[in-house]
Amino acid sequence: MAGLKGNFLKERMRRGEKVIGGWITLTDPIMGRIFSQVGFDFVMIDLEHSAINQETLQTMLLMFEGTQSCPIVRVPGHDPVWVKWALDSGAEGILFPNVRTEREARQVVQMAKYPPQGIRGFFPRVASNLTTKMSEYMDGINDRINVWIQIEDIQAVDHLDELFSVEGVDAVLVGPADLSLSMGILFQWEHLEFQRAIQKILESGANHHLPVGYPADDTAEKALSCLRQGFQFVTTGMDSLLVQRAARDVLEEIKKGWEA
Numbered sequence: 620m621a622g623l624k625g626n627f628l629k630e631r632m633r634r635g636e637k638v639i640g641g642w643i644t645l646t647d648p649i650m651g652r653i654f655s656q657v658g659f660d661f662v663m664i665d666l667e668h669s670a671i672n673q674e675t676l677q678t679m680l681l682m683f684e685g686t687q688s689c690p691i692v693r694v695p696g697h698d699p700v701w702v703k704w705a706l707d708s709g710a711e712g713i714l715f716p717n718v719r720t721e722r723e724a725r726q727v728v729q730m731a732k733y734p735p736q737g738i739r740g741f742f743p744r745v746a747s748n749l750t751t752k753m754s755e756y757m758d759g760i761n762d763r764i765n766v767w768i769q770i771e772d773i774q775a776v777d778h779l780d781e782l783f784s785v786e787g788v789d790a791v792l793v794g795p796a797d798l799s800l801s802m803g804i805l806f807q808w809e810h811l812e813f814q815r816a817i818q819k820i821l822e823s824g825a826n827h828h829l830p831v832g833y834p835a836d837d838t839a840e841k842a843l844s845c846l847r848q849g850f851q852f853v854t855t856g857m858d859s860l861l862v863q864r865a866a867r868d869v870l871e872e873i874k875k876g877w878e879a
Contacts, residue, residue, distance in 0.1 A: 624689040625711035625763040628661055629789060632830045637846055640691070642834070642857040643679070644669040650858055651682030651690070661689040663854050666701065667716050673704050677745055680709035691765060697723065702730040703739060709746045712765030714792060719774045721781040727768065728787035732761045736787070765789050771797035776816045779823035790830040790852070793820060821849045837861050 631638060638660035643650045646669065654662045664671065664679060671679070676692065683690045691712035692705040702713055715727040729737040747756040766787055771794030775782060783791070795808065804810045824831035832852035835842035837860035842853045 624683075624687065625765050626759075627687075628689040628712070629763070629765060631660070632790060632851065635851065638852040639842065640832075640852065640854040641688075642854045644671075645858045645862075646670050646672075646675055648675055648678040648682060651679035654856075654858070655683045655686040655688040655690070657688075657856075659688050659856070660852075661691050661712070663714065664690060664692045664710075666705075667693050667695045673708075676705065676710075677708040681745070683709070689765070691767065693769075697727055697730070699730040699738060699740075702727075706731065706739065706764065707743045707746055711763070712767060712789075714767040714769060716769045716794065717771040717775075717797065718768040718782065719772050720778060721785060724768060724782050724785040724788055728766050728785060731764050731766045732787065736761050767792055769794045770820055772801045773798065773816065774801070776819055779820060780827075783823055783827040783829050788829065790832060791820070791824060792832045792834065792854070793817065795834065824851075825849075837864060 628638065640661040640663055641654040641657065641659040642663045642665060643654055644665045651662070651664070662683070664676065666676065680690055689711050690709065691714055692710040693714040693716060694701040694705060695716075697715060705713060713731050718724050718727060731737060731739060733739045733741065743753075743756055744750065747753040767790045768782070768788055769792050770776065770779075776798075782788070796806070798816065799805050799807060799810075799813055802812060802816070804813055807813060821831055830851040832854065833845040833850045835845050835853040835855040837855060837857050839855070842855040845853045
């Protein structure tokens with residue numbers, strides 16, 4: 620593996636380019652091949668809210684070989700073991716859910732980096748192409764791995780300047796469902812307080828020159844709306860939602876044709 624796609628993604632985002640990602644939750648490793656060949660700038664592999672295990676993740680990450688899509692893994696929590704597994708298997712970025720404080724932000728950054736900057740344990744077996752490209756993999760690795768954090772709690776919104784000032788945080792993804800839940804207004808996207816929180820996140824990201832993204836589910840309309848609102852990146856095309864929508868559309872078309 621030993622890819623450099625993590626560097627390319629970072630460079631594009633540092634230049635302020637808009638980037639678009641897909642989202643994988645289904646456990647068939649072939650989803651990695653399907654999504655990476657579509658042309659997404661990055662693909663989020665979700666371990667927090669799916670049944671994807673360590674073995675499946677390793678096989679899925681191999682499916683990105685020969686493509687330009689950068690694989691990012693959302694780990695289930697702030698556990699250095701999962702971070703190590705994901706990076707050793709070839710992930711080029713980690714998304715940490717629900718980071719609320721400056722201390723948590725510093726801790727998760729350390730989990731993704733080798734000493735002396737961090738605490739990551741050594742042996743990137745698969746990531747280094749079974750050690751045959753170890754030197755290439757290790758060259759600049761601490762700078763290459765993307766470290767993203769999710770803002771999913773109103774507590775984090777109250778401490779954005781401290782969070783966004785942590786060295787090593789490369790991007791921020793809003794977690795709208797959990798954020799609205801923490802505010803007592805679940806799914807009320809147009810609620811004034813929710814919109815104020817979103818605007819505060821966007822403004823803080825701009826002030827700290829930190830890319831801010833939003834999960835736009837499976838519609839191009841929502842993704843475009845987020846990009847126009849000021850988000851630098853979006854995730855769209857969640858596999859399960861796309862399959863569900865395609866199946867529903869085909870079924871409805873058949874029923875209408877038959878009834879006609």
